[in-house]
Amino acid sequence: MEDITLKTIATKLGISISTVSRALKNHPDIRESTRQAVYELAEQLDYEPNQLAFQLLNRRSNTIGVVVPKISYALYLQALPGMAEVAEKHGYQLLICQTDDSYEKEVRQIHSLLSSRTSGVVLSMSANTTNYDHLLKIQRKNVPLVLFNRDCEEITCSKVLIDNHRAAYEATSVLIAQDRRKIAFFRGPEHLQISQKRFEGYSQALADHQISLNPDIIKIAADQEKDSTIAAITELFDSGAQHDAILAYSDQIAQWALVLAKQRGIRIPHDLAIIGFYNEPTNELLDPPLSSVSQPAYEMGIKAMELVFKELNSTRFAFERVVLESSLVLRGSSEVNSLPSQ
Amino acid sequence: MEDITLKTIATKLGISISTVSRALKNHPDIRESTRQAVYELAEQLDYEPNQLAFQLLNRRSNTIGVVVPKISYALYLQALPGMAEVAEKHGYQLLICQTDDSYEKEVRQIHSLLSSRTSGVVLSMSANTTNYDHLLKIQRKNVPLVLFNRDCEEITCSKVLIDNHRAAYEATSVLIAQDRRKIAFFRGPEHLQISQKRFEGYSQALADHQISLNPDIIKIAADQEKDSTIAAITELFDSGAQHDAILAYSDQIAQWALVLAKQRGIRIPHDLAIIGFYNEPTNELLDPPLSSVSQPAYEMGIKAMELVFKELNSTRFAFERVVLESSLVLRGSSEVNSLPSQ
DNA sequence: AAGGTTTGCGGAAAGGTTTGCGAAAATTAT
DNA sequence: ATAATTTTCGCAAACCTTTCCGCAAACCTT
16 A cells, blocks of 8 residues: 555645645645645545654654663663653653663664664663763764663763662661671672662761671672572572671562572571662562662653753753652561561 | 764765765675775764664654553553563564553554554553544554554454453452352443453353342442542442452452452451452552452563564464463462451 | 735755666776 | 776665745735
8 A cells, every 4th residue: 555645645636745735734825725625635545744754854753762771670660651751741752772781782772773863862771881982972963861770970961860879878777777787788780880889888887887898798799690699699608707687789689689598597587687779579579578779760760851851952951960869668578576487 | 063974974085975875785886995985984973874764765664663551550561571572683663652541642642653654553452442443544554553452353453362251250260269159340441342351251250150240249440540449449338238259350449449448347358358450569568468360461562562573574464363371369368268467 | 007915836955865777987808 | 909898886766744935826005
């Protein structure tokens, strides 16, 4: 079946393309009778204006690219609806890309977005991203870029973040208040700012309570790999190093720690308290349920998208840095009063 | 900043646009030396091919439109990653649209997708959709359309569904097996096939156990409206009609039923068992946790997207109807053995 | 009735890419 | 050296829309 274009209508009506275009846009220059005729035929033929042609003319596709490590991570799952809402309000659509925490995929996705002349980009960096040329490229093309959740200092742009330092500090403090002083820590991906900040918050809390950092109970877990996560946890357990609590960069790690600890007969939270990050829904399914730092993902999505449009609609624009509050959700895995499971 | 195009490169190099185009595509007609020169300059200028122009030429934008009532519904939240995965594999991107269960929005979104010449559409209908002209329009334009989760018989196309009849039948049977015979039912949106099928499954199970349908304990709840949901539940409770179980079209309804029942001192599951649909994560948070019919959303997403590409890549195509298995997740709200809460 | 104004419409360019076809340049063959 | 190839590249059309500019016809003025 042929595509219906302005030309189709113009030819059938014996008028010019520009007249058809103007008629459909209710341009005052067009006589009522011809406008009617055009409208009727357009309706009858199911004419749909070709956005592609319009976008080419406009040099922009009214679309915002959203690049995240994994859609299925709780944080992004919750942030997406917020973004969609704001975009919808502006008449824009969302192009959602997944990087699977791979730098190469991220670069490919960014190029793809740039190539389709996206009006803006909202991005949460892949864990493996250490080179930022592709992000600089976005800015060089004058496409608004907003970073959210995962920051990096090398890029200057608007950002929507959580105070990860403070969140980790609080979580650590709660554990210390429960008289736990040998708090193990699982660090996340090395070059992720949020990972670094969480570690610093943890360190600071210890320092403020005159507890010295014990490198033996600080491990690194590149959390997207199940095997390495298990390995890191096992390493801690096998090391013999004393620990009465675990603060983990992510719930994925914390969940495994909880499961593996139980397998070893470690009582939670009696012998070992555990707190993770992100407040994944599955935390509820565990026994005991896992405590976690919850982040206002929905609001992050809204804020991030709003910043894109703010930048899009102003010629001279000052980057904004929005820091939202996280909250600590305490559950059975860290409540000193709860009975040991089993 | 100027957009870098083939012309930019051509002019700087003193060659023609077509030569640049061919050079970048490694066309054999191009001398190695000029190819080199073009590549270098393109690299240096951050040239990104303009997809918009290409798509216009191609008359298609390599994009699949995904239209769902609400991204945040558990089913869609889980289906999306599956879709993204398949699309990515085919080098396509996802344009995700939300209808908020409004017919008007759905029509607008569809038109928008048609207008931007989407290569295919995956759709789960809004609850208020009773007119299907916009869907027929998709098909008239020869754009592959795949319906998932929410079906409608008026449209003939590939579909990915759950056997809602069977799921409701099973859930009802479980309740009957617990010696509950006065099972109330909350129907979902009237003209939604899945709503109808669930009701039929419920009715069938009752019939197969010689239990007659009691219209007094069958209510309708247009679940997206909190107030009407509460009203429907209150109506049941206030009616004085005997009931020892509730099967609800959605978890939203079931959750409210659970909360409201507890407020009235009704013991769950002792006095009243409750089962919902969709297995929302929040079911775990309730006390007691809510039983629910879980649907393989991720697989639905994969299947649906695969069908789009199947249709896209074959000239003469036979529609497929895929029915996936759901499973009943029994939790405290319906287990006869568990102790009454409180 | 001659000039000026308004009304209604068409021509053409621009946006960036791909590609068939033809033409010039370089190569080989005679 | 000329003819016959082969190699390398340019022209132009096509994809569809919007919009500036201009032109003709119809209207109004005095």
